[in-house]
Amino acid sequence: MQPKSIFDDLCTALRDQAPSYNTVVRWSKLCRDGREEVEDEPRPDRPVTETTSDNIENARHLIDNDPYLTIDETQVEAGLSHGATQRIVFDHLKLKKITARWIPNQLTDSQRAERVRICQENLAKFKHGTWRLCDVVTASGETPPTVVRRSHFASKTLFCIFLKTTDPVLIHHVERGQTIDHDYYINNCLQPLVNEIKKQRPSSGTHAIKIHHDNARPHAHKDVSTYLESQGIMKMLQPPNSPNLAPCDFWLFDLIKENLTNQRSSVSLHRAVTKVMFSINDDSEQLDDELRNNLKVYRTA
Structure with missing residues (x-):
């Protein structure tokens, strides 16, 4: 079989x-290959005695000094095994990673200058009234807002979220095992997005609409750019080599997670995420402020 x-x-x-x-x-x-046993084979791991009070305090000190340390980096710094590091971080320190923010560590001077130039250019257009923030559709890319696992083998649940300062525009649930390439992004995300924009704005449609997403491969593909141009939608410039400036990484994913409870299925999770997203609309002024603050962060990035 x-x-x-x-x-x-x-x-x-x-x-x-x-x-x-x-x-x-x-x-x-x-x-x-002839394996019949279902039990795990013995492993030459280090003994559980590595989980000592001294090692726990050492790991706590490392993470307090740098909250962005990964498990692997903490393992190397503390001189522990991977399993012992995980037990200390999750079971003893009761820590969990909410949102990973990738920081470019080795940008050249020209890359830094280009990053600042693009950010200042975007911000100036809003300040001078050339662009309106309410016309910007912010895309979350393909980062999952939450992971709900009920067992060791439970899969991740992935959403693509598009929102404006006035309200969410589209919340797309990606089926398990689906690869998101540029064709999938156009057919399952951008086309429904355009239809929803036209539904919400029957008189103006996509006029003056701008989309802001990161430089992930599906977003940057030429077919995606061609489709957006054909629909009259402009892509806001996103600084290259700057995945830490992805718009929704600043606040949206954390906000969603803080308002979610455990869900029994991906369907109920989709409903819960949708409910949280539309509750944000109840305070559209706060949403507007968050997006403006993100743009200001770009200026000094």
Whole structure:
């Protein structure tokens, strides 16, 4: 029986709790190689005695000094095993990573200058009235706003969110296992986005609308640019080599997570995320202020 068939059967029976396709492929190979035991093989890991009070305090000190340390970096700094580091961080320090912000560490002088130039140029257009903030559609890219896991094998739930200062425009749920390339982005995100904009603005349509998203490959593809131009939508410049300036990383994902509870399925999670997003609309002035503050951050980035 082929791994794909096994995976499809597991997804039908277990739904969100089914193991990943890569795991099924690995299991299938082990079975073909003659493996019959289901228990894990013994591993030469370091003993649990690494989780001592001194090591816990050392890890706490490292993370207090640099909250952006990854597990791997903390492991190296503390001289512990990966498993011991995870136990200390999650079980003893009770820490979790809400939003990862990628900071460019090795920009050249010309890259830094270009980054500042683009940010100042965008901000000036709003200050001088050339652009209106309410005409900007901010896209969250493909970063998932939340991950709900009920078991070791539960999959991530991924959303693409598009919003303006006045209200959310589109919340798209990406099906499990789906790869987001430029064709998927156009057909499943941008086309529904354009239709929703025209529905919300029947008299003006996409006139003066601008989209602000990061430079991920699906966003930067020439076919995406061509489609947006054909619909009269302008792409705001996003500084190159600056993934930490992705608009929604500043505040949106944290806000969504703070207002979410555990959900039983991806469908209920979609409903919950939608509810949170539309509740933001109840305080559109705060949303407007958040987006303006983000633009000001760009100026000194």
